[in-house]
Amino acid sequence: MEFPKKIGPYTIFGTLGRGGFGQVYIGREAKTLINYALKVSTEKDSLKKEYKILRKLSQLKSFMRVYEYGILEDFDFMVMELLGKNLEYKNNDSFLSLQSISAIGIEILNRIEAMHNANIIHRDVKPSQFLLSNDKTNIYLVDYGMAGYYRVNNAHKAFKTRCRFRGSVTFASINNHMGFKQSRRDDLESLCYSLLYLIKGDLPWKPDPNIQGFKKWKIVLNQKVNVNHDKLFQNIPLEFENLLMYTRRLLYDQAPNYNYMRSLLSKFATAEKNCMNFDWFLYPERFNNVKSFVISEGGKSFLHIKNDGAEFVSKRREAKIDIKIFRKKSQSLEFSEAIINSLSKKSKKAKKNKNSLIPIDFSLENLSDRTSNTTKDPELEPEDQDKIIIKPKAKKSKKAKKNLDKKRTKTYENINNLESRAKLDRKNRSIKSPTVILPEITLLSQSSSTINNIDECLTPKNTFPEFLNKTKILGARDEFNDLMKNKPDNNCCVS
Numbered sequence: 241m242e243f244p245k246k247i248g249p250y251t252i253f254g255t256l257g258r259g260g261f262g263q264v265y266i267g268r269e270a271k272t273l274i275n276y277a278l279k280v281s282t283e284k285d286s287l288k289k290e291y292k293i294l295r296k297l298s299q300l301k302s303f304m305r306v307y308e309y310g311i312l313e314d315f316d317f318m319v320m321e322l323l324g325k326n327l328e329y330k331n332n333d334s335f336l337s338l339q340s341i342s343a344i345g346i347e348i349l350n351r352i353e354a355m356h357n358a359n360i361i362h363r364d365v366k367p368s369q370f371l372l373s374n375d376k377t378n379i380y381l382v383d384y385g386m387a388g389y390y391r392v393n394n395a396h397k398a399f400k401t402r403c404r405f406r407g408s409v410t411f412a413s414i415n416n417h418m419g420f421k422q423s424r425r426d427d428l429e430s431l432c433y434s435l436l437y438l439i440k441g442d443l444p445w446k447p448d449p450n451i452q453g454f455k456k457w458k459i460v461l462n463q464k465v466n467v468n469h470d471k472l473f474q475n476i477p478l479e480f481e482n483l484l485m486y487t488r489r490l491l492y493d494q495a496p497n498y499n500y501m502r503s504l505l506s507k508f509a510t511a512e513k514n515c516m517n518f519d520w521f522l523y524p525e526r527f528n529n530v531k532s533f534v535i536s537e538g539g540k541s542f543l544h545i546k547n548d549g550a551e552f553v554s555k556r557r558e559a560k561i562d563i564k565i566f567r568k569k570s571q572s573l574e575f576s577e578a579i580i581n582s583l584s585k586k587s588k589k590a591k592k593n594k595n596s597l598i599p600i601d602f603s604l605e606n607l608s609d610r611t612s613n614t615t616k617d618p619e620l621e622p623e624d625q626d627k628i629i630i631k632p633k634a635k636k637s638k639k640a641k642k643n644l645d646k647k648r649t650k651t652y653e654n655i656n657n658l659e660s661r662a663k664l665d666r667k668n669r670s671i672k673s674p675t676v677i678l679p680e681i682t683l684l685s686q687s688s689s690t691i692n693n694i695d696e697c698l699t700p701k702n703t704f705p706e707f708l709n710k711t712k713i714l715g716a717r718d719e720f721n722d723l724m725k726n727k728p729d730n731n732c733c734v735s
């Protein structure tokens with residue numbers, strides 16, 4: 241696979257993913273030897289909006305850090321924290337357990353809630369956007385290429401019909417298929433399809449690869465609407481059906497009850513710490529294809545040890561570690577706990593300059609370097625973050641620093657000050673979503689009709705524009721149907 245050898249000061253040595261809007265490469269910063277994920281697009285300015293949104297979100301806990309945006313002659317690029325593998329099933333992957341999937345659902349729900357509280361909707365939620373953190377204790381939601389603001393100046397954006405489809409057809413909400421403007425509910429419906437995919441390993445609706453655009457969306461819409469629910473949720477706990485029905489019944493600008501959704505999922509994620517429900521910690525033997533390890537020394541220098549048969553070879557220098565003990569432990573839950581404990585003590589240890597040992601899958605796809613976490617302090621104020629962009633860890637002479645800065649400003653334009661983040665941050669803090677504690681739904685039968693009488697929303701329905709515009713919506717649906725009959729394959733923007 242061809243890829244550019246160098247982007248700005250980054251040496252590219254692999255591809256992490258390919259999507260509709262460009263490529264994501266793995267690159268190493270020459271001076272600091274820190275690995276990053278670099279998203280590249282040949283379409284001018286196409287990454288700018290995503291970068292701005294990521295700058296805002298990266299101030300929040302458990303969101304990917306983004307470091308800089310560069311403009312080169314042929315393409316734009318964005319430098320991000322390098323994360324682990326995504327949760328889309330590959331050929332030989334064994335399916336995750338219900339316990340693990342529920343925990344993943346809770347994690348992503350937490351990310352979505354935090355994002356919604358920051359006035360942002362994702363509009364492309366799917367398992368390939370769920371990425372493991374480097375220590376595998378956390379799940380991140382990535383790719384904000386389709387994201388946008390659903391609320392501006394504390395007012396929800398107006399409802400609209402005949403909108404362009406956005407997102408991925410398999411995981412899109414029905415309202416998205418219908419051409420209705422997306423809001424918080426659409427992210428949550430897509431989350432439900434993602435969880436269903438993780439449970440079943442597949443979804444029954446299939447876009448035909450030979451059919452593109454408008455027609456593709458029409459066909460999948462029909463499949464989604466007409467799917468037999470008993471079959472769809474066969475052998476799956478009722479809570480997952482409730483979850484989907486709840487998100488489908490949310491109104492356009494209704495504040496979702498994230499607590500209710502979490503309560504449904506938490507029935508299956510029983511371990512005290514959410515990450516302890518993950519299969520890679522519960523059943524490490526299923527995931528023991530770990531080929532190498534990264535050892536951090538006080539958060540500064542790193543050793544890569546390759547598992548070369550029985551021999552362990554350090555890439556840079558010899559490691560003084562009893563690998564046998566480590567391997568033995570890695571097969572057990574005890575080891576998982578050890579990781580988590582070591583992580584919680586990580587910052588203290590870094591200060592004391594003691595060694596910590598973290599296993600990392602060394603395949604290119606999963607390759608990650610914990611140093612990428614150390615470039616920025618997530619606890620810093622956004623203003624301070626700006627000041628230390630790609631700040632090398634190693635101490636440099638003043639002259640060397642000056643030369644490096646000069647070189648960078650020549651190569652690409654840094655646009656980190658595109659907006660006043662401090663202002664946005666203040667706004668964020670003042671907006672809090674209402675929390676509605678609801679009684680848990682107890683269902684007697686598998687039929688979806690049983691949940692029809694339950695009203696999770698305390699806000700009267702007739703205050704929602706969708707209700708007021710019911711006639712308009714029905715009209716739009718008819719219009720949409722007519723359009724689908726007559727229109728050729730265009731008016732689409734999605735994969």
Ligand SMILES: Nc1ncnc2c1ncn2[C@@H]1O[C@H](COP(=O)(O)OP(=O)(O)OP(=O)(O)O)[C@@H](O)[C@H]1O
Pocket residue numbers: 256257258259260261262263264277279304320321322323324325326364368369371382383384385735
């Ligand atoms: N920070 C990262 N660290 C590691 N891998 C990443 C990172 N960001 C993205 N990837 C990998 O690259 C893939 C594609 O990235 P992304 O979704 O951002 O690109 P895209 O062009 O918008 O894709 P799509 O069209 O599928 O939505 C992801 O599924 C993930 O596997």
